[in-house]
Amino acid sequence: MPGYCYILVSLALFFIGTAGVLLRRNALFVLMSLELQLAAGSLALLTFSRGLGDEKGHVVAFFVMALAAAEAAVGLAIVVSVYRTRRKIDLDAINELRN
Amino acid sequence: MNLMASAPGLLEKVAFVVLAASALGGALLTITRKSAEGALIALVGTFCAVAGLYASLSAHFLAVLQVLVYAGAIMVLFIFAVMIVNREETQPIALRGLFLRAASVLATGYLFYRVAWIVVREKQTDVLASSAALPIPGFGTVASIGHLLFTDFLFPFESISILLLVAVVGGVLLSRPSRPGGDAI
Numbered sequence: 576m577p578g579y580c581y582i583l584v585s586l587a588l589f590f591i592g593t594a595g596v597l598l599r600r601n602a603l604f605v606l607m608s609l610e611l612q613l614a615a616g617s618l619a620l621l622t623f624s625r626g627l628g629d630e631k632g633h634v635v636a637f638f639v640m641a642l643a644a645a646e647a648a649v650g651l652a653i654v655v656s657v658y659r660t661r662r663k664i665d666l667d668a669i670n671e672l673r674n
Numbered sequence: 675m676n677l678m679a680s681a682p683g684l685l686e687k688v689a690f691v692v693l694a695a696s697a698l699g700g701a702l703l704t705i706t707r708k709s710a711e712g713a714l715i716a717l718v719g720t721f722c723a724v725a726g727l728y729a730s731l732s733a734h735f736l737a738v739l740q741v742l743v744y745a746g747a748i749m750v751l752f753i754f755a756v757m758i759v760n761r762e763e764t765q766p767i768a769l770r771g772l773f774l775r776a777a778s779v780l781a782t783g784y785l786f787y788r789v790a791w792i793v794v795r796e797k798q799t800d801v802l803a804s805s806a807a808l809p810i811p812g813f814g815t816v817a818s819i820g821h822l823l824f825t826d827f828l829f830p831f832e833s834i835s836i837l838l839l840v841a842v843v844g845g846v847l848l849s850r851p852s853r854p855g856g857d858a859i
Contacts (some may be wrong), residue, residue: 634823
């Protein structure tokens with residue numbers, strides 16, 4: 576398949592993830608949507624990597640994967656910690672820093 | 675084999691359409707499910723489909739890693755978090771500030787439209803039109819990626835280990851009960 580088909584799929588995946596981040600209130604769903612966005616970015620990297628015949632994009636996608644693992648670990652730890660103290664993970668209700 | 679001989683690109687097209695449709699459908703299910711468990715299953719399906727797309731881009735090493743790291747390790751983390759924090763939502767999408775959210779989604783959709791338009795306009799350029807299955811012999815294999823990782827990208831590769839160590843320590847520190855003998859959930 577030509578590269579632009581993959582780029583279109585990657586774009587759609589990224590914007591679905593963006594919609595999830597914007598619309599959902601549950602912090603867990605926001606983290607899942609972030610993972611979707613990262614996977615979409617990796618897909619675009621690999622597509623351009625094949626188009627250019629250069630493997631550096633694969634290496635960058637590898638780093639993105641490691642970053643996603645670190646982000647998920649710390650993000651979920653924060654969610655669990657907030658749930659312990661506040662008994663809620665609704666992002667609209669966690670606004671202690673606002674005033 | 676007859677099918678492949680009669681239409682060389684047909685199987686590839688069918689595989690691409692099936693993988694892309696399941697990736698996008700899984701993503702849509704993920705952001706619309708009410709229960710976190712259902713969303714997680716849909717997310718695993720999405721990641722497996724994305725791994726299939728990677729493999730069709732002749733990125734075999736990354737495809738295997740995608741299944742191992744995303745669909746394996748990160749999903750286990752999510753499942754544990756869902757077990758601890760299991761709150762059924764009465765109203766998954768906020769109604770307060772709905773106008774602002776709808777406006778932001780509309781803006782996102784417009785941005786998607788513009789970028790997709792640019793991609794379709796530029797689809798005849800070399801990079802976006804190429805559909806070579808295997809540009810270079812050994813492209814995307816463990817050997818060639820490993821060679822790059824240990825030559826040109828040695829410093830970032832070693833920095834990743836420090837990042838992961840910091841993430842592990844930070845995760846343990848954050849998710850520990852704040853008081854000794856405090857409420858353990």
